[in-house]
Amino acid sequence: MATVWFWLLASMIGVYVVLDGFDLGVGALHRILGRSEADREQATGLIGPVWDGNEVWLIAAGGVLFLGFPDAYAAAFSGFYFALIIVLWLLVGRGLGLELRHQLDNPLWKTACDTVFWLSSGALAFMFGVTLGNVVRGVPLGPDGYFRAPLFDLLSWYGLLVGAFGLVALTAHGAAFLAWRAGGDLAARARRAAGRLWAAKALLVVALAYPTYTVRDEMLTNFADHPWRLAFPGVVLLGLGGEVAYRRRGRDGLAFLASAVFLVGMLSTAAAGLYPQILPARDGQPFGLTIHNAASGEHALTVGLRWWSLGIALAVGYFIVAYRFLFRRP
């Protein structure tokens, strides 16, 4: 049952990264691609009605971590204190920048809101990468099940590398979204940017392989021991290849989908490499949290699965309906 919840959690994080990933990416590109006020109006208009719903997947995933693995939730959130508080402030700032920009018709106001919006969007994409990098690298968990990771400890060379990957991958995802949904010059520029960012993210995928092996060799041996898990890196390649192929043919919608497949592939590869660990300890210390020693009681997990399935089915229904309404071209 804990295994089921591990994968449910991973899939919720996956949905979050795919959905909020594109609006974070659009945000990070806001001042680069949006050269005129009309462009920027168009870009924020596209994500304006959906970003809040997308972000709820993060909140819901946090809730599921609390439900399924309270010990991991407690250790990670208190240990990553500064990183999380900064992420919170960035989330608040980003929401304000995005929601407030259309409240006042004054160029200074809009510039101020835009600046907060793109800086915090980019910083969030980077911070999410850093956090993932540090989970893979492992945290200095003690025998009491807690740790403390000061901010600069998180920004090790490996953390920075995964952070850079997060920024590039989500920016590429945002560019792919704009190439698909936007119109005019904005879409053309986004298409070119998506092409360049694709090359950058493919390069980073290759660059990540060896460092990942050095910080945590299970990340590779896990695949050697369970060859079926190689399907996940296969998904990554599928996404990368599909994106190029569809973009060449001018199928921007499918190219965006391929970018989503790529993100899901990367996350599930990370999850498959970690499983059954959920918050590993650093340097081979024995205090790591796994799905066995961090999970809630059996009844909580069993009954939780029932209502979770119902609730997520409803949520997926809402999202499909809402996206169909909002993305119907008027």
Add this chain to the structure above:
Amino acid sequence: MSSHVTVDRWQFTLTVMFHYLFPILTMGLSLFLLWFVTVSVFGGDARRLRPLRRSQEERDAHGRAAQFWAKIFAVNFGAGVVTGIPLEFQFGTNWAAFSKFTGGVIGQTLAMEGVFAFFAESVFIGLFLAGRDRFGPRVHWLSAFMVWAGSWISAYFIIATNAWMQHPVAYRIEDGKAQLESFWGLLTNPWLGWQYAHNMSGAALSGAFVVAAGGAFYMLQGRHLPFARICLTAGVIGALIFTVVQIFPTGDQHARMVARHQPSAFAAAEGLFETEKGAPLVIIGNPDTRRRTLDSTIELPRFLSFLTYQRWDARVTGLNDIPTGRWPSSVPLVYYSYRIMVGLGTILLVLALVATVLLWRGRLFRSRPVLWALMLAWPFTFIANLAGWTVAETGRQPWVVWGLQRTADGASPEASVPAGSGIFSLLGFAGLYVLIGLLYAFLLARIVAQGPEPAAAPDR
């Protein structure tokens, strides 16, 4: 209590109290928005239901009223979302030991809030704010309904979480951690029903007073009169209904439950030191915890016993019979917050009653003193709501989970989150919230200054 726990408490106090200002209005106003949209969509000349029997002109006016309040609702909802995210995170960042201890139980309700309420709310608010013209009246009504339902369901799960902390049920302790034993037991906690009803009626009365204040504001200026009439009517009737429900039965029943299960909180709220048969109801008085007396009192003899147990000579436990280690950490805070809540509730009830009588006699729109009072009353409903929560949360002390975990034992360990880290983030939140508060006030003032019918011709 060591200093890092104090800082954690201050940070949670600040963030939760500031955040809760917005959901009060989200929950209260969504009810009235739903009402206005319902009249504008389903009203008709020949409806059998009297409140829906409306002329075309009235239906349009209700539609415009809904549009105006939707603008305010949107700003308020946004502020609620951005200030709410830190709360879920803080359970883990600052209250890690509490999360570890309780996650097996209240992880259920907190995750359910995300899955069942936030998704619905966040998706349908987008559709609702897109406006009636874009997707047609029925989708518009459905999205208004889902926004209302989402916010009220969200509150149910949060109160279910809090009710478990006030009155833990349906769990067993395994390896020093609480584990869920019965899912239905958690969702039907006997504490939950009255606490939920009391809280929601509190939010609804805030919504009612805000709507009435909007109406009074324009009525006093002689602008936007159709809008003002609609808002005053709905607001005043709503205010009367919910101030009554707030006191009886919900407040009354909730107080009885506190008396039964949390005698220390009850005695602190009532300022009762000596256990008494036929305890008096104190109207005013100052508790002195050092000498254990209540000074300068005006009291109604035996009323407390009667109100609590329906017997004039019933025995009510005083603080002297409870070890000081189990007293709330600040008895005066519980005591005065309770007075503020009850006092404001009573005054608001009188105001709502007077306004309703005038409305019924057809004189409300001309009674300037009452309109002034209605225009200025709404902030006090927020104070009353927060004072009520202060009673609930400080009354529960020294426990974070009643009888199971002390607040001091629930904080993150000092080695992970020392006091300095907490002070850093606390100051950051304080600064950020000042900014949010200023922006919120500025945007609301602009919406109100523009008025509900910016494009329409001026009223006669």
